[in-house]
Amino acid sequence: MSEEIVESGADAPKNDDARHADKMAKKKAARDKIMATKTDEKGLIIVHTGKGKGKSSAAFGMIFRHIAHGKPCAVVQFIKGAMWTGERDLIEKHFSDICQFHTMGEGFTWETQDRARDVAAAAAAWEKAKELIRDERNSMVLLDEINIALRYDYLDINDVLNFLKTEKPHMTHVVLTGRNAKEELIEIADLVTEMELIKHPFRSGIKGQPGVEF
Template identity: 80%
Template sequence: MSETPPKTEDDARHAAKMAKKKVARDKIMATKTDEKGLIIVHTGKGKGKSSAAFGMIFRCIAHDMKSAVVQFIKGGMDCGERDLINAKFADICEFYTMGEGFTWETQDRARDVEMAAAAWEKAKELIRNPENRMVLLDEINIALRYDYIDVNDVVAFLRDEKPDTTHVVLTGRNAKEELIDIADLVTEMELVKHPFRSGVKAQKGVEF
């Protein structure tokens, strides 16, 4: 068994600095006592908006908290998260794929509006159910961007009807300012590099 090396002067300074930081951090944390259902927005041009949101859904599943997912756009695409949830966790996480693909693929605005409206009705039903601690509205920001759904209706519902303990996560680039204004947590994914620009296609396990 290797011996523990003796502490140096740098080690002592580091320990003192971290102890001071812990005292300050503990003081801040002691003031954070509120608990509430959050409105969470993942937006931006970078990859990872839905992936991060599904990470929270799987956290809820791990904590035995009921949750639900409504996909507004990705109907025709493979989705590993959907397959896993439906196969293993359908009893604790409802999953609804309501969209039929990205708008440039369907090329039918009337149909897109119809499907987005149906997805929003399902979303409201799931959010109103107080048993659902988290509801993910995947790619709803795209439907809002193209005005398939009225952002004012979404804002009014989240503000006035969302149960106090329910978290709602809304993903998709180009989140509208009205939504950002009422959100508790907003993260913008910034695109720095993406393999697609170098001719690499979407790959299983990374993109879906």
């Protein structure tokens, strides 16, 4: 007659739920230990760049978080001009008391076809951006598509870098979006996200649609 082996107590194999609970408990303990060392606060320089979609969308997500927390914020759009966007309409209609919105561009450079006008528009947008960033009441300032203005040298990258390094208030967040962010800007940023393009409906003949692109 074969012997029956009865396993009990510490010798019994743990079931999947118990193993998962142990694993997560260890992970939580390690995570809590790391989080306990993160005590500093500062205004961040945040860059969203890359060929993929979502740079401005993610930035506006943070703007709406600020609005939800009752924190004053502002948006300066460097390129988008006459184009209507849902986020601008929503903010101007319902949240203008807490979020200033300035559309300073006249459209993409291939639409204006006038470099002098583009440079003048970018310069005016940058002056407004500096004014808003200097105002310490603003917790976040979004500089939408400024990377495009910098790419085409409508703005001097050194002027932008020097201002962010020397004049940005300590607790003010500044978000800079657009493709082809300058390496110098990436170097001084605290948070950089590159949106990678894997698939895009535009390549299949699908145009930009409300609620997705604007």
